[in-house]
Amino acid sequence: MKKLPIQPKHPERICWGCDKYCATSQMYCGNGSTRTMHPIEIFGEDWADMLSEEEKHRFGLTIKH
Template identity: 65%
Template sequence: MAKRFPTNPRHPERICWGCDLYCPAKALACGNGADRTMHPVELFGEDWDSFEGHLEKPVDTGHAAKPS
């Protein structure tokens, strides 16, 4: 069973979020690479989990382009 993914951790910069091990940033054990994987809150802000609702919807005006 996978661990529950925290939506807004206190100090996301201290942990690698690349897999279910959640290794400390200074001691990567999974071989994920040289750098840690950032938490989405670090990349997109505190409302990252509701990001989809903020996407702009395409507007269809119903007008076709006029040939020149």
């Protein structure tokens, strides 16, 4: 899996449902008719703080406090 950005500038422009990170108008995976939202859109800017160390490692996140 690609490294997931912690705070992308415009998360609403991309589907985050797979490794392709397609533009919302060009979703190639066919996972449905709507895009998958980035966690920042669902949980807020501190979404990565809720993850365990294992999950942070799996998504390639480096959180600096």
